[in-house]
Amino acid sequence: MATKYVYFFGDGDAEGDESMRPILGGKGANLAQMAKAPLSLPVPPGFTISIDVCQEYYKLGKKYPKGLKEEVAKYLDKLETSFGKKLGDEKDPLLVSVRSGAAESMPGMMDTILNLGLNDKSVLGLAAKTNNPRFAWDAYRRFIQMYGNVAMGVEHDKFEKIIAKVKAIRGIKEDPELNVDELKKIVEDYKKMYKKEKGEDFPQDPQVQMWGAIGAVFGSWMNPRAITYRKLNNIDERVIKGTAVTVMAMVFGNMGDTSGTGVAFSRDPSTGENHFMAEYLINAQGEDVVAGIRTPMDISALEKQQPKIFKQITTIRNRLEKHYHDMQDMEFTVQEGKLFMLQCRNGKRTGPAAVKMAVDMVAEKLITKEQALLRVKPDQLDQLLHPQFDAKALKAAKALAEGLNASPGAGCGQIVFTAEEAVEMDKAGKKVILVRKETSPDDIAGMYVAQGILTSTGGRTSHAAVVARGMGTPCVCGCAAVVFSGKDTVTIGGKSFKKGDFISIDGSTGKVYGETIPVTPANVSGDLETFLGWADEIRAKSKRTTPSGKTVKGFDVLANAEQNEAAIAFRFGAAGIGLCRTEHMFFEEPKLTSFQKMIISNTTEERKENLKAILPYQEKDFYEIIKAMEGRAVTIRLLDPPLNEFVQAETPELAKALAKKLGVKNSVIEKKYAELNEHNPMLGHRGCRLAITYPEIYETQVEAIARATAKAEKEGLAHDVRIMIPNVTTYQELKQIREQALAVIANVNKELGTSLKFQIGSMIEFPRAAATADKIAEYADFFSFGTNDLTQTTFGFSRDDYSKFIDSYLDQKVLLQDPFKTLDEDGVGVMIGLAEEKGRATKKNLHLGICGEHGGDPASIELCYKLGLNYVSCSPFRVPAARLAGAQAVIKSKK
Ligand code: ADP
Ligand code: MG
Numbered sequence: 001m002a003t004k005y006v007y008f009f010g011d012g013d014a015e016g017d018e019s020m021r022p023i024l025g026g027k028g029a030n031l032a033q034m035a036k037a038p039l040s041l042p043v044p045p046g047f048t049i050s051i052d053v054c055q056e057y058y059k060l061g062k063k064y065p066k067g068l069k070e071e072v073a074k075y076l077d078k079l080e081t082s083f084g085k086k087l088g089d090e091k092d093p094l095l096v097s098v099r100s101g102a103a104e105s106m107p108g109m110m111d112t113i114l115n116l117g118l119n120d121k122s123v124l125g126l127a128a129k130t131n132n133p134r135f136a137w138d139a140y141r142r143f144i145q146m147y148g149n150v151a152m153g154v155e156h157d158k159f160e161k162i163i164a165k166v167k168a169i170r171g172i173k174e175d176p177e178l179n180v181d182e183l184k185k186i187v188e189d190y191k192k193m194y195k196k197e198k199g200e201d202f203p204q205d206p207q208v209q210m211w212g213a214i215g216a217v218f219g220s221w222m223n224p225r226a227i228t229y230r231k232l233n234n235i236d237e238r239v240i241k242g243t244a245v246t247v248m249a250m251v252f253g254n255m256g257d258t259s260g261t262g263v264a265f266s267r268d269p270s271t272g273e274n275h276f277m278a279e280y281l282i283n284a285q286g287e288d289v290v291a292g293i294r295t296p297m298d299i300s301a302l303e304k305q306q307p308k309i310f311k312q313i314t315t316i317r318n319r320l321e322k323h324y325h326d327m328q329d330m331e332f333t334v335q336e337g338k339l340f341m342l343q344c345r346n347g348k349r350t351g352p353a354a355v356k357m358a359v360d361m362v363a364e365k366l367i368t369k370e371q372a373l374l375r376v377k378p379d380q381l382d383q384l385l386h387p388q389f390d391a392k393a394l395k396a397a398k399a400l401a402e403g404l405n406a407s408p409g410a411g412c413g414q415i416v417f418t419a420e421e422a423v424e425m426d427k428a429g430k431k432v433i434l435v436r437k438e439t440s441p442d443d444i445a446g447m448y449v450a451q452g453i454l455t456s457t458g459g460r461t462s463h464a465a466v467v468a469r470g471m472g473t474p475c476v477c478g479c480a481a482v483v484f485s486g487k488d489t490v491t492i493g494g495k496s497f498k499k500g501d502f503i504s505i506d507g508s509t510g511k512v513y514g515e516t517i518p519v520t521p522a523n524v525s526g527d528l529e530t531f532l533g534w535a536d537e538i539r540a541k542s543k544r545t546t547p548s549g550k551t552v553k554g555f556d557v558l559a560n561a562e563q564n565e566a567a568i569a570f571r572f573g574a575a576g577i578g579l580c581r582t583e584h585m586f587f588e589e590p591k592l593t594s595f596q597k598m599i600i601s602n603t604t605e606e607r608k609e610n611l612k613a614i615l616p617y618q619e620k621d622f623y624e625i626i627k628a629m630e631g632r633a634v635t636i637r638l639l640d641p642p643l644n645e646f647v648q649a650e651t652p653e654l655a656k657a658l659a660k661k662l663g664v665k666n667s668v669i670e671k672k673y674a675e676l677n678e679h680n681p682m683l684g685h686r687g688c689r690l691a692i693t694y695p696e697i698y699e700t701q702v703e704a705i706a707r708a709t710a711k712a713e714k715e716g717l718a719h720d721v722r723i724m725i726p727n728v729t730t731y732q733e734l735k736q737i738r739e740q741a742l743a744v745i746a747n748v749n750k751e752l753g754t755s756l757k758f759q760i761g762s763m764i765e766f767p768r769a770a771a772t773a774d775k776i777a778e779y780a781d782f783f784s785f786g787t788n789d790l791t792q793t794t795f796g797f798s799r800d801d802y803s804k805f806i807d808s809y810l811d812q813k814v815l816l817q818d819p820f821k822t823l824d825e826d827g828v829g830v831m832i833g834l835a836e837e838k839g840r841a842t843k844k845n846l847h848l849g850i851c852g853e854h855g856g857d858p859a860s861i862e863l864c865y866k867l868g869l870n871y872v873s874c875s876p877f878r879v880p881a882a883r884l885a886g887a888q889a890v891i892k893s894k895k
């Protein structure tokens, strides 16, 4: 049998269903599902051309596969029979919409054409049949505009200018005020302009129109804004392979005051609250709501105007939520008092809303805890941990204006008026608020970098609002008090502002302030705390078998933190510190000076003398971290970076300044600088290699750790301190350093009367360390994979230089992912697996974790779980996301 390309829906039945998203796209699959039992909702009939055709279309150099035309003709016949009208009929024409839809929703990124099938003759038929010429001519002018713009590439502005001109003659503002004659005039002018632009008449043959529209929708898959959207949202083109095309009978929201169009969310997509949130525009077509050209009314107005429709849509809302077990985003249209469903999908939501809905739906028994945990993307949690306005400063500030609170969070920055300006200012390190009448998909890049988005028109379902929520960017929209006074000026609530002036917007309240308001960090509490508690539970209870056959229980999230961040890590729920970088403790004065003196020492004696000065500083810092973590693991890495990083003397001026600060001659610094300077410091004299040449450095650090722990113990504080040795390539390094450390610890115990013991572990950062992990494990109580270096050394890519070529690699798909962002399973993952197998062959329960940048990346966390690591450690701000990602890894592995 030939491949089936086209699927019908309508007449209470459908050939597809919701499970066919990969073939029909989300829109097509859900239309089919809504049309058939058990939902049996009022959906206008139509058919969907599959995503396979989109792939074929590009494979064949923008040509359709054989047999498609015939199949579409057959289905159009079926649609015409079902609806009882014919495409192109001069008396009573069928009009259709031609809609795009990929397997994952990309709102507004691809093209849709409405009212197709109208021409100079059928418009008269439609006018007569409906006894509503105004409607017919409005539909025709919309069609010429959409088709001309979307399918034929005539600039949007050229149409808008014509409308504006006609409106100006009578001084009217809104489109619905246009009368029949004016609409006829617009159609005439549109056609003239079209002919001038395209060198041919506007197509009158509905078949030509339909295939033109189908081609435009397939073509829109590769338009720049769709490509950008996929890139920004990490939509993998190997999984989401193209768009489907749905052709369906039109229903009309623009037939008068008992008609209209709406967009509804079954729960509030901004806060997650369980109340119906819908917007409705009387006498309008769907694209008017989305484009934000008119500000719609709240659904409660529909309740008054058409109570029966309101009741019906409310019932549908409840049924769809029960069916899909998730919040629904719905499009509907009312044609002369009759309701039609045009789309439903799992709605996009902000991070806070995602968490609230997940927690609420578990309480409502709509979903399980595990489903709830899979509902929220780890990245979305960042939005809950975004800074908020400082409460006091906010109270003191006076709002200039108030719009719709479309996407929560605090945004403060300099005004820009275009996406290009936003991108430019962002590059210059400035924070911006994008202020516009409305936004369109062309503004994506600018919206992405903005701290906040403010628009003067459009509702909570306008483009600006939907996209901002997806990005987690604060947004206030439909703020009528924002008036564009000139090219580079705007007045907000009567006060005038120029490009570059500072304003603040509060996406949670919709308020706009003409000043800078300071922001404060957030906390894990309320629903988020409950939610992450479930994640912790699932990880704690988890159990799996590693590829090498070992059983591992639990999966912890630790933080990479020094004394300043330890408190944050604790607040965000870290189970401990997986990496405390001792060199970070010397960034501040007076510690830096004493550390630099130690580095420029010429003799061991001199160095020991200078180390003595450092000891109390280190002890104090360690003590504070141990205290802050209340008995949780604190893993302290001994000095790692090359020493030259601390002797900055690239220029004579720098050298002079440093010499003065350290109280030595210039020549001393110059000589030291030359001595320490390395061709490839990343592979130079660093890490435990320093301790092989200068054992006293690590000995001092170990002494500080032991003394700090002893102090904590004497004060009755709980402690679990671990010592970690970096850059190990051979077990002999570790053996020697371990013996030296044990001797120091024994001395401290003797002196202070304690009996402290410490785990001493090894970082695994080089292929050689992984290959000899069985030997290293004899001297290590734990391994921590330093995956930044392990990636550098496995690939032979320098992290400081790879930016020169990584983009070419990714663009040409030589690599599919940036290996410094997402752990490379095939290479680096194999190294980790090897170390796991060999290390645990020596010590069955060897504790394993990672502390590289990858520890906060969800895909990498999943790999770490699979490989049998006991924990991941990441930056404190990534801890909540990692707690969730870890739980998701556990749940996915069970499936
Ligand atoms: P998008 O993916 O950008 O939302 P859609 O294909 O959903 O594009 O269509 C754009 C607008 O046109 C929506 O508001 C939709 O409800 C409306 N629309 C689409 N098809 C029809 C139709 N057959 N009858 C009436 N309105 C329609
Ligand atoms: Mg839509």
Ligand code: MG
Residues within 6 Å of the ligand: 640, 726, 727, 765, 786, 789
């Ligand atoms: Mg390293």
